[in-house]
Amino acid sequence: MDNLSEYILEVKDVSKEFPGVKALDHVSLKVKKGEIHAFVGENGAGKSTLMKILNGNYKKDGGSILFDGKEVDIKSPVEARELGISIIFQELNLVPALSVAENMFMGRLIKNKFGFVDWNSVYSRADQLLKRIGYPMDSRILVEGSVWPKSRWWRLQRPFPTRIQS
Ligand SMILES: Nc1ncnc2c1ncn2[C@@H]1O[C@H](COP(=O)(O)OP(=O)(O)OP(=O)(O)O)[C@@H](O)[C@H]1O
Numbered sequence: 001m002d003n004l005s006e007y008i009l010e011v012k013d014v015s016k017e018f019p020g021v022k023a024l025d026h027v028s029l030k031v032k033k034g035e036i037h038a039f040v041g042e043n044g045a046g047k048s049t050l051m052k053i054l055n056g057n058y059k060k061d062g063g064s065i066l067f068d069g070k071e072v073d074i075k076s077p078v079e080a081r082e083l084g085i086s087i088i089f090q091e092l093n094l095v096p097a098l099s100v101a102e103n104m105f106m107g108r109l110i111k112n113k114f115g116f117v118d119w120n121s122v123y124s125r126a127d128q129l130l131k132r133i134g135y136p137m138d139s140r141i142l143v144e145g146s147v148w149p150k151s152r153w154w155r156l157q158r159p160f161p162t163r164i165q166s
């Protein structure tokens with residue numbers, strides 16, 4: 001019998017239909033903690049659709065998703081992130097008019113106890129993370145004004161932890 005917590009993620013019989021297209025037809029998948037999986041399939045096979053369901057962008061038509069042994073209903077990317085699911089889209093979509101830090105913490109800016117954005121924490125955490133990935137820079141600068149090589153910006157798309165352990 002499966003030990004529930006052995007799997008961080010279980011997708012069971014998930015289906016999704018778009019008008020005229022069955023994108024996912026009873027798809028199942030089990031991922032153990034620490035495992036890395038690759039999805040390979042032809043264009044239109046449904047890879048992105050499954051990822052978007054896991055990220056809360058799309059609602060599944062049927063089936064279930066268990067995260068760390070518990071059934072979850074992921075209704076939005078914010079809920080996905082709260083569970084610990086982050087997605088890095090292949091298209092580079094940074095917002096040039098915002099700072100590097102704002103791009104890194106988009107949708108999850110660190111707030112103080114009054115619910116206001118704690119900019120000092122946002123910038124200092126962003127600076128720390130940039131240093132950690134080997135690109136120390138001032139996270140206050142705007143993406144558009146930066147001379148950072150374009151090819152390196154993909155790193156900002158990583159699912160950065162909101163909290164830093166260590
Ligand atoms: N928002 C949508 N509205 C309608 N049809 C969609 C939508 N998203 C995906 N589809 C359709 O669902 C099917 C699966 O698409 P999906 O993007 O998941 O495939 P994929 O495996 O990621 O393909 P690719 O390798 O091209 O990225 C395709 O037939 C696609 O046209």
Ligand SMILES: [Mg+2]
Binds near residue numbers: 048
């Ligand atoms: Mg795709």
